[in-house]
Amino acid sequence: ICMDQCMVDVGKNSSVKRWDKAILFGCREDGALQTADDIARLTDTISYEITTVLTRRVPRLYVD
Incomplete structure (x- = not known):
């Protein structure tokens, strides 16, 4: 890092x-889900720690 x-x-x-x-965490187009907990493990x-280290420079896309 x-x-x-x-x-x-x-x-x-x-x-x-x-x-x-690249999708670090969330739902991929194929439906697979990777969470911050998965990455933490x-x-x-x-x-x-995974979610708070992302700075403002990292683009975000929020989906309902």
Whole structure:
């Protein structure tokens, strides 16, 4: 993690390209849901820490 940026290793054989959309937590287009709790478990922390470190520079999209 670098200030308010992060890097994700998508592997050598990935079809991901620059400017592809990435959903860190929420509901993906295929219906799969990843929560801040899920990410916290993977990174050995708490969900509060995951959600409070996002600065204003990170775009947000709120959906009802």
